[in-house]
Amino acid sequence: DAGVIQSPRHEVTEMGQEVTLRCKPISGHDYLFWYRQTMMRGLELLIYFNNNVPIDDSGMPEDRFSAKMPNASFSTLKIQPSEPRDSAVYFCASSRQGIGEAFFGQGTRLTVV
Amino acid sequence: GQQVMQIPQYQHVQEGEDFTTYCNSSTTLSNIQWYKQRPGGHPVFLIQLVKSGEVKKQKRLTFQFGEAKKNSSLHITATQTTDVGTYFCAGVNDYKLSFGAGTTVTVRA
Numbered sequence: 001d002a003g004v005i006q007s008p009r010h011e012v013t014e015m016g017q018e019v020t021l022r023c024k025p026i027s028g029h030d031y032l033f034w035y036r037q038t039m040m041r042g043l044e045l046l047i048y049f050n051n052n053v054p055i056d057d058s059g060m061p062e063d064r065f066s067a068k069m070p071n072a073s074f075s076t077l078k079i080q081p082s083e084p085r086d087s088a089v090y091f092c093a094s095s096r097q098g099i100g101e102a103f104f105g106q107g108t109r110l111t112v113v
Numbered sequence: 114g115q116q117v118m119q120i121p122q123y124q125h126v127q128e129g130e131d132f133t134t135y136c137n138s139s140t141t142l143s144n145i146q147w148y149k150q151r152p153g154g155h156p157v158f159l160i161q162l163v164k165s166g167e168v169k170k171q172k173r174l175t176f177q178f179g180e181a182k183k184n185s186s187l188h189i190t191a192t193q194t195t196d197v198g199t200y201f202c203a204g205v206n207d208y209k210l211s212f213g214a215g216t217t218v219t220v221r222a
Contacts (some may be wrong), residue, residue, distance in 0.1 A: 031208065039167060043156070043201065043212040091155060097206050099143060104155040 004105035006092050012111045018080040021108045023092030024073055033102060034067055034077050035091040044089075049075065082112045117204045119213030126192045127221050134216035136185045136202035144205045145163075145185045146179055150215070151198045159200075194220050 005024040013019050025032045034046040047057040052069045060067070064083070069075040079086055089109050093102040116139045126132050136145065146164040148156040160169055162178035162185060169176045175188045185202055199215040 042214045045209060045211065088220060099208055101158040103160065107155050
């Protein structure tokens with residue numbers, strides 16, 4: 001298995017633009033997590049899905065952030081409009097059964113200028 | 114909400130020495146996991162502890178889960194340059210992984 005695949009690896013965008021991050025979880029994994037990592041705040045859980053259904057989005061910073069999982073093999077995290085303070089590394093992770101090992105993707109490094 | 118605190122934030126170690134990083138949760142955990150992230154990389158799972166008082170070893174790494182399932186520790190013996198990176202504990206409750214701030218380890222050769 002190729003592991004969790006995220007795209008793009010790097011994204012530079014201007015403030016106010018829409019940004020879409022993509023994730024393909026490991027086949028057979030029922031849980032998908034979106035995390036944001038910054039020096040100041042560390043690894044923050046934004047939202048997680050179970051069987052494609054959003055379970056907890058309490059970590060989503062504000063309405064500018066939205067996440068979808070239209071099927072078991074694809075998820076998106078969208079920021080609209082983007083702001084410089086959104087600059088961070090965004091990780092997607094998946095796991096089988098939720099409380100087991102989480103496999104992380106390589107991350108998307110987002111820079112909003 | 115659940116908070117996981119981790120200390121120290123930074124650990125500078127002479128090659129060959131031992132060190133320990135500690136993790137404390139504000140709530141009782143279902144289990145606790147440990148991850149390692151190399152500079153520029155992504156978190157990689159090391160181990161999961163489930164039972165109260167559990168101790169697990171991986172070569173030079175020893176992981177411990179407290180009796181009350183609210184704290185954990187990672188002890189590394191005879192540190193090597195390959196141990197460089199950030200070690201995170203992650204508390205699990207209600208299927209949510211809450212990560213500590215991590216301990217960033219640098220090694221002096």
